[in-house]
Amino acid sequence: MIGRIFHSEHPSLWQAMEEIHLQYAADRQLDRFDFLLVGVSCRYPVWDVNETIAQIFDTENYLAFHATDAFDNEEVVHHGVTALFIRFERQGWVECFVQDGISQRKLEALENTALYLRERADASHLMIAGLCDAQLAFFIEKLSRYDIPMGNLQGGISSGFQVGxxxxxxQFHGGEVIRDGFVILTFHNVEMATSVAMGFEPVGVQYTVTEAKGYRIYQVDNHQSFAYTVEKLIRGIENFQPEYLWYTPLVVLDESNENLLTLRTFREKGKEWVEFYGPVKQGQKIRLSYGEGEQLLNADIKSASFLAQQLPDPEILFNFSCIARQYVLEDVQREENRIYRNFLHAPLFGFFTYGEIGHDPHKQSLQFYNETSLLTGLSER
Structure with missing residues (x-):
């Protein structure tokens, strides 16, 4: 399997795609491609994406998705178009599963998705999803209750701006715009290896969530207001913005109350609640955490080393890295992909996400992550 990545930041979608087509045509490693994966900024007109790809690249074998920042190997492409061209050399091939309307047809969507994954248990899957009116995280949790393989699915939520x-x-596929769902790319006859990088260290006391709903925590330990706890944390900070708390995401502990299960990014603080960018539940054990660029990059090194042990010679790498993680990495955000490339020596594609989709360390359930970097390696059998 060969992967080649090209990008353009031209303000015209047509011209950006034309520039990428010229780069592809001039590349001597590719005389054809079997599948095209495109990260596209939401500054371009939604209704033009499918038609532009179809006309310029003359293919139906593609998936495009919104990405504010996408990865061309070690380069972070801001507000442009980034394209991964995939050519199989042996028996590999890609299949697309599209599920739209999950906010309105949750049960039907869950059953369809579970059946699809069960029937393709020996394949490798990448999920590119939308926020789906804040329902995608709950969808992932409910999908875990079905009898499906957990260790061969990884992905992220498309990222874009809010207008009104x-x-x-x-996502964009087959001439359609998927506004309330996701697309699963299924790689047949392709090996997958995955790893998770966090890097935030728990600090302070442990709390038990005693009142929560959706993405909000109201009370912890003996009816203590969690909003008051956070208020004490930010007291004295001038011109406070919620992004300042992205350096201190919430740690959700596993059932042993010792290991990190997932992270939750702060979104907003009200008078009686604190809201995050992912679900929180009554009974969960939580702690605050802290991280800076060096800590996160050290976690990336461990993640790359772990993946290299599972799949020593990946042919394509994917990095699904949280947009809040980008914020914390500040001026070293490019180092994350450089680390992965130095360890694994493969072309790297991906994007900064609005949430990451993976599995727990024991591959027993699917997880919705915040502020992580999910690294995936693929190699054709």
Missing amino acids: EEIFTY
């Missing part, structure tokens, strides 16, 4: 009530986290 609309948040552009769409």
Whole structure:
């Protein structure tokens, strides 16, 4: 399997795609491609994406999705178009599963998705999803209750801007715009290896969530207001912005109350609640954490080393890295992909996400992550 990545930041979608087509045509490693994966900024007109790809690249074998920042190997492409061209050399091939309308047809969508994954248990899957009116995280949790393989699915939520009530986290495939769902790319006859990088160290006391709903925590330990706890944390900070708390995401502990299960990014603090970018539940054990760029990059090194042990010679790498993680990495955000490339020596594609989709360390359930970097390696059998 060969993967080649090209990008353009031209303000015209047509011209950006044309520039990428010229780069592809000039590349001597590729005389054809079997599948095209495209990260596209939401600054381009939604209704033009499918038609532009179809006309310029003359293919139906593609998936495009919104990405504010995408990865061309070690380069972070801001507000442009980034394209991964995939050519199989042996028996590999890609299949697309599209599920739209999950906010309205949750049960039907869950059953369809579970059946699809069960029937393709020996394949490798990448999920590119939308926010789906804040329902995608709950969908992932409910999908875990079905009898499906857990260790061969990884992905992220498309990232874009909000204009009015609309948040552009769409996918584009087969001439359709998927506004309330996701696409699963199924790689047949392809090996997958995955790893998770966090890097935030728990600090302070442990709490038990005693009142929570959706993405909000109201009370912890003996009816203590969690909003008051956070208020004490930010007291004295001038011109406070919620992004300042992205350096201190919430740690959700596993059932042993010792290991990190997932992270939750702060979104907003009200008078009686604190809201995050992912679900929180009554009974969960939580702690605050802290991290800086060096800590996160050290976690990336461990993640790359772990993946290299599972799949020593990956042919394509994917990095699904949280947009809040980008914020914390500050001026060293490019180092994350450089670390992965130095360890694994493969072309790297991916994007900064609005949430990451993976599995727990024991591959027993699917997880919705925040502020992580999910690294995936693929190699054709």
